[in-house]
Amino acid sequence: MIIDRVDTVRVGEFPNLLFVQVFTDDGLVGLGETFYGAAAVATHIHDAVAPKLLGEDSRQIEHLNGALAGYVGFAGTGVETRARSAVDIALWDLLGNASGLPVHDLLGGRTRERIRLYNTCAGTRYIRQHTGQNVANWGVEEQPTGPYEDLYAFLHDAGKLATDLLSSGINGMKIWPFDPYAEASRGTHLSPDELRRATEPFRLIRDAVGDAMDVMVELHGLWNVPAAQRIAAALQPYQPSWLEDPVRADLVDGLAAVSRRTDIPIAAGETLAGRAAFLPLLAEQALGVVTVDLTWTGGLTEARKIATLADTYGVPVAPHDCTGPVALTACTHLSTSAPNALVQEFVRAAYYGWYGDLVTALPTVADGTIAPPQGAGLGTALRPDLDDRQDVERRTTTRD
Numbered sequence: 561m562i563i564d565r566v567d568t569v570r571v572g573e574f575p576n577l578l579f580v581q582v583f584t585d586d587g588l589v590g591l592g593e594t595f596y597g598a599a600a601v602a603t604h605i606h607d608a609v610a611p612k613l614l615g616e617d618s619r620q621i622e623h624l625n626g627a628l629a630g631y632v633g634f635a636g637t638g639v640e641t642r643a644r645s646a647v648d649i650a651l652w653d654l655l656g657n658a659s660g661l662p663v664h665d666l667l668g669g670r671t672r673e674r675i676r677l678y679n680t681c682a683g684t685r686y687i688r689q690h691t692g693q694n695v696a697n698w699g700v701e702e703q704p705t706g707p708y709e710d711l712y713a714f715l716h717d718a719g720k721l722a723t724d725l726l727s728s729g730i731n732g733m734k735i736w737p738f739d740p741y742a743e744a745s746r747g748t749h750l751s752p753d754e755l756r757r758a759t760e761p762f763r764l765i766r767d768a769v770g771d772a773m774d775v776m777v778e779l780h781g782l783w784n785v786p787a788a789q790r791i792a793a794a795l796q797p798y799q800p801s802w803l804e805d806p807v808r809a810d811l812v813d814g815l816a817a818v819s820r821r822t823d824i825p826i827a828a829g830e831t832l833a834g835r836a837a838f839l840p841l842l843a844e845q846a847l848g849v850v851t852v853d854l855t856w857t858g859g860l861t862e863a864r865k866i867a868t869l870a871d872t873y874g875v876p877v878a879p880h881d882c883t884g885p886v887a888l889t890a891c892t893h894l895s896t897s898a899p900n901a902l903v904q905e906f907v908r909a910a911y912y913g914w915y916g917d918l919v920t921a922l923p924t925v926a927d928g929t930i931a932p933p934q935g936a937g938l939g940t941a942l943r944p945d946l947d948d949r950q951d952v953e954r955r956t957t958t959r960d
Contacts (some may be wrong), residue, residue, distance in 0.1 A: 572951030590654030593886035648859025656937030678732025718761035719768030742782035
């Protein structure tokens with residue numbers, strides 16, 4: 561179980577996505593993943609992370625996670641933490657493969673066989689460029705033609721989309737119609753007409769399906785406190801399940817101020833790294849839901865501790881996934897293990913679209929629920945033919 565090789569794998573079609581494989585001297589391999597700045601994270605892994613891993617016992621996950629935290633970069637979700645997150649997930653996968661056990665058993669066993677899911681209403685081209693989380697990277701410049709173009713759908717006929725999701729067994733959806741107005745005003749202002757247009761999808765959903773659909777509102781941390789409070793007040797009649805990242809998640813007092821002014825639960829956490837970032841938000845009762853991201857916060861090792869921390873405050877977790885297939889798989893292991901898991905995010909446009917082009921297996925989806933794939937470890941691996949693609953770039957660091 562001694563680590564003797566570390567690979568990073570990038571796929572040109574998905575420039576934000578990075579896979580990490582950790583190999584041991586007994587022929588086993590573990591798979592991890594992170595998202596954003598893939599080239600920079602890969603460079604950091606080969607320059608700084610691999611030298612700390614090679615020759616180490618892969619079973620010492622806690623030790624290695626701490627060793628990779630570093631002197632700088634430990635407090636945010638930058639390159640250092642994203643690299644550590646991907647490696648950590650790979651180490652859990654390795655341990656499961658070595659023991660013959662699925663990751664959820666290593667985490668203490670299942671608390672449920674399956675967990676309810678909700679659909680984040682992205683499309684097949686969502687966040688495909690290097691330009692980050694912004695409207696220009698939504699991938700809906702023209703009307704798309706695929707079967708699961710849910711971002712275009714919620715912008716143009718949210719009621720029809722809600723009806724379609726319900727017919728497939730999915731009774732939760734997340735949408736983000738406020739973002740264009742945040743970008744235009746730097747998160748400071750909406751005119752009455754803009755507020756009406758941004759809330760129109762919620763009216764259409766309620767008119768179409770009533771309260772049969774749970775609706776989550778994503779605000780991407782783009783607003784200041786007064787604007788977020790105004791948005792929350794406008795959404796109150798539509799009873800959304802939560803208001804996600806109304807202001808930046810590191811603004812503890814700001815999130816708490818929004819939370820105090822609304823009955824809508826506040827969700828946040830996907831952009832936070834480590835327990836220390838979540839503790840003040842929980843202590844200030846600013847959060848109703850913790851949306852931890854395993855590939856940005858420090859991996860499964862850190863995410864399970866964050867879930868436990870949230871549980872001590874009586875707050876549920878809903879792990880974030882809007883990035884890649886390994887992230888979804890790892891999240892599903894955590895969600896079926898953590899007793900305070902509320903619901904699991906997934907993106908049906910990606911799940912039924914490109915995820916299967918990259919990995920051998922995915923979590924199973926049925927009747928609005930999701931469960932980890934069968935098998936040891938994560939239960940998935942990179943497709944054997946992935947390296948045959950012309951746009952794949954693999955880089956290797958070995959012990960020699």
